[in-house]
Amino acid sequence: MAELCGDYAFPADPASHFPEMRNTLLLSAARCQSTSRPPVWVMRQAGRYLPEFRKLRESHDFFEICRTPELAAEITLQPIDRYPELDASIIFSDILVVPQALGMQVDMLPAHGPHFPRPLRQPEDGEKLLKETDELNVDAELRYVYAAITLTRQKLEGRVPLIGFCGSPWTLFAYMIEGGGSKTLQQAHTWINRYPELSHRLLERIADTCAQFLVGQIRAGAQMVQIFDSWAGELEAGKYRAFSLQYCYQISRTVRQLLEHHQISCPPISLFPKGGGPIALESIAQGSQADTHFDVIGLDWTIDAEHARRALEEGAKLNRAGWRGQIALQGNMNPNMLYAGQEAISRDVERMAADFRPSRPGWIANLGHGITPGVDPEDMKHFLQCVQAIRPA
Numbered sequence: 001m002a003e004l005c006g007d008y009a010f011p012a013d014p015a016s017h018f019p020e021m022r023n024t025l026l027l028s029a030a031r032c033q034s035t036s037r038p039p040v041w042v043m044r045q046a047g048r049y050l051p052e053f054r055k056l057r058e059s060h061d062f063f064e065i066c067r068t069p070e071l072a073a074e075i076t077l078q079p080i081d082r083y084p085e086l087d088a089s090i091i092f093s094d095i096l097v098v099p100q101a102l103g104m105q106v107d108m109l110p111a112h113g114p115h116f117p118r119p120l121r122q123p124e125d126g127e128k129l130l131k132e133t134d135e136l137n138v139d140a141e142l143r144y145v146y147a148a149i150t151l152t153r154q155k156l157e158g159r160v161p162l163i164g165f166c167g168s169p170w171t172l173f174a175y176m177i178e179g180g181g182s183k184t185l186q187q188a189h190t191w192i193n194r195y196p197e198l199s200h201r202l203l204e205r206i207a208d209t210c211a212q213f214l215v216g217q218i219r220a221g222a223q224m225v226q227i228f229d230s231w232a233g234e235l236e237a238g239k240y241r242a243f244s245l246q247y248c249y250q251i252s253r254t255v256r257q258l259l260e261h262h263q264i265s266c267p268p269i270s271l272f273p274k275g276g277g278p279i280a281l282e283s284i285a286q287g288s289q290a291d292t293h294f295d296v297i298g299l300d301w302t303i304d305a306e307h308a309r310r311a312l313e314e315g316a317k318l319n320r321a322g323w324r325g326q327i328a329l330q331g332n333m334n335p336n337m338l339y340a341g342q343e344a345i346s347r348d349v350e351r352m353a354a355d356f357r358p359s360r361p362g363w364i365a366n367l368g369h370g371i372t373p374g375v376d377p378e379d380m381k382h383f384l385q386c387v388q389a390i391r392p393a
């Protein structure tokens, strides 16, 4: 893997190394600062609904693209070149590069998605992984992502900010045990119920790896980072706090500490607790501390902006650490609305804009989950144009 990217060196100072930014709407909204209009980007915006992506995929394996900075940069830029309406880019990669860095094999099977030939089956498999990753050099394993980020920042020429990301420890842990997608996560639940102590040690190792990985991405040029907790909604409230949220806080804390050591200011950190509902949001605000908080929370489409705000406020009232920071919201149109026709899309964007009006400044328009492969690229364009037409709050 290292051969593919050769030697990589972090820029001395990411703040001054890259072309001057011409669009900072995302970074302002993430800090709840007022903007002329809400910024917009879309999860999975570089993906299979784009013919130019499918064309490149014909001749390259998925993880080969992830490991080849020139290809990852090219795909990251595809939606930016096609849609001048976008206010952010997100580096082309996958959350499963972290299990790979931890020594697990992951393949991307056509039509099936991710597949681990040797998932964690027995407690001994977990102990073995812990032993073998005790002195893991995260930066050496994942520097191909850093190289892709630095190259993409140059190619973006300041058009829009670049977002870096990782999976949440719980979501990655579940993939590492299930070995791929799963409807029930039965085996992951069995691990946290039968082997809670070992599960905690694994989650801590994954969180530490993710934190170092996000710091590397930020040093390489990422201007916001998002933690995808795609399976937050699978856990009951107490277990969500113990097995997921706690480790997302650990990532936030470690990222802030390590960046301070490097004398780099911390960019906005975003958490997407998919399916977690009001209970997850309340828990997030209740448990936040100055050094563990999130600047942005992503919402899926099953919760509306008003309930989300209320849940965050309730949580903040119960916060014993005295944390009173502001949280920006991101989301949350149902991705399936992109199949409903342009008139319906227009109406739903208007509805969404009205719902989020009291949250502005501090709203980043997005879908409530990733865009799916069957969407007509013209309908995506229409969605972006509708968001652009939203007037100042």
Ligand SMILES: Cc1c2[nH]c(c1CCC(=O)O)Cc1[nH]c(c(CCC(=O)O)c1C)Cc1[nH]c(c(CCC(=O)O)c1C)Cc1[nH]c(c(C)c1CCC(=O)O)C2
Pocket: 042, 043, 044, 045, 046, 047, 048, 057, 062, 090, 091, 092, 093, 094, 095, 096, 108, 110, 112, 113, 114, 165, 181, 228, 230, 370
């Ligand atoms: C759970 C998860 C994964 N990957 C990711 C998540 C979290 C977000 C979510 O919940 O959707 C995150 C991800 N995956 C991908 C990105 C790239 C950046 C972007 O444009 O958003 C990001 C941010 C590329 C991708 N990751 C994948 C593709 C399609 C792969 C292909 O071309 O064959 C892309 C463009 C494959 C992938 N990767 C994963 C799955 C389950 C699949 C298969 C199903 C699917 O395609 O949605 C794991």
